Amino acid sequence: MAKRIDVSGLNVYYGDFLAVENVSMTIEPRSVTAFIGSSGCGKSTFLRTLNRMHEVVPGARVSGTVLLDDEDIYGPDVDPVAVRRKIGMVFQRPNPFPTMSIYDNVIAGAKLNNQRMSKAVADELVERSLHGANLWEEVKDRLDRPGAGLSGGQQQRLCIARAIAVEPDVLLMDEPCSALDPISTLAIEDLIAKLRESYTICMVTHNMQQAARVSDVTAFFNVAGTGKPGHLVEMGDTNKIFTRPDRKETEDYITGRFG
Numbered sequence: 001m002a003k004r005i006d007v008s009g010l011n012v013y014y015g016d017f018l019a020v021e022n023v024s025m026t027i028e029p030r031s032v033t034a035f036i037g038s039s040g041c042g043k044s045t046f047l048r049t050l051n052r053m054h055e056v057v058p059g060a061r062v063s064g065t066v067l068l069d070d071e072d073i074y075g076p077d078v079d080p081v082a083v084r085r086k087i088g089m090v091f092q093r094p095n096p097f098p099t100m101s102i103y104d105n106v107i108a109g110a111k112l113n114n115q116r117m118s119k120a121v122a123d124e125l126v127e128r129s130l131h132g133a134n135l136w137e138e139v140k141d142r143l144d145r146p147g148a149g150l151s152g153g154q155q156q157r158l159c160i161a162r163a164i165a166v167e168p169d170v171l172l173m174d175e176p177c178s179a180l181d182p183i184s185t186l187a188i189e190d191l192i193a194k195l196r197e198s199y200t201i202c203m204v205t206h207n208m209q210q211a212a213r214v215s216d217v218t219a220f221f222n223v224a225g226t227g228k229p230g231h232l233v234e235m236g237d238t239n240k241i242f243t244r245p246d247r248k249e250t251e252d253y254i255t256g257r258f259g
């Protein structure tokens with residue numbers, strides 16, 4: 001079930017380095033939010049704090065709060081692995097388990113949660129997830145073949161199928177199309193539009209046309225210079241951000257005068 005994310009006063013550190021400063025935002029369920037901004041402004045770092053994935057870097061930490069509906073994902077008793085189950089992630093480069101079959105790739109995360117899943121339940125979940133990722137028709141006759149045998153765009157949809165098989169509340173996507181050709185990119189964009197009906201989606205993208213095409217809300221981040229922390233400049237309805245932003249730095253960025 002899609003959930004709302006409420007971030008307040010979030011600072012993100014790598015050791016002593018403050019990489020992202022004082023971000024507050026609300027992300028509504030069943031919406032697509034695009035994070036845009038120049039290289040190094042902290043979009044990916046911020047995205048990864050939304051499911052505690054940044055913690056895999058030694059010394060990385062946050063202050064501030066991130067609520068998933070009303071639950072603090074950084075609460076003292078919260079298991080980060082359980083958070084990542086509820087808030088799935090898709091990365092820039094498709095990363096299926098290469099030697100594992102398509103079927104086993106889809107079921108991999110879900111199996112960790114439920115090791116005694118019956119064959120019938122697993123079959124149904126694989127089919128539903130592949131349908132959900134708009135990949136079923138292309139792979140239904142070769143489910144036992146390795147995931148690495150698919151095209152890049154198919155592999156990315158396989159990773160999305162693997163993410164949704166766990167039935168998360170939120171999907172985070174870090175430049176999900178940057179390694180894909182234009183046709184595969186369109187397939188992923190169509191898929192994001194469909195997934196939006198069921199999930200809360202946050203996506204980092206360098207492609208402003210893509211942000212304009214697929215997102216409801218756009219958040220623009222910026223950084224004053226090397227060694228300075230990135231920050232959220234403004235966030236709002238995508239049409240507004242791309243046509244009438246409140247801040248001059250946003251306008252300079254989206255009109256290509258900067259970044």
Ligand SMILES: Nc1ncnc2c1ncn2[C@@H]1O[C@H](COP(=O)(O)OP(=O)(O)OP(=O)(O)O)[C@@H](O)[C@H]1O
Nearest residue numbers: 014019037038039040041042043044045046057227
């Ligand atoms: N693992 C890390 N250890 C230390 N510093 C890091 C690490 N990852 C990122 N940073 C730093 O944090 C800042 C934000 O980086 P981040 O990758 O989040 O930016 P970004 O906006 O996503 O950039 P890009 O668009 O180039 O991917 C940068 O100064 C970067 O050098």
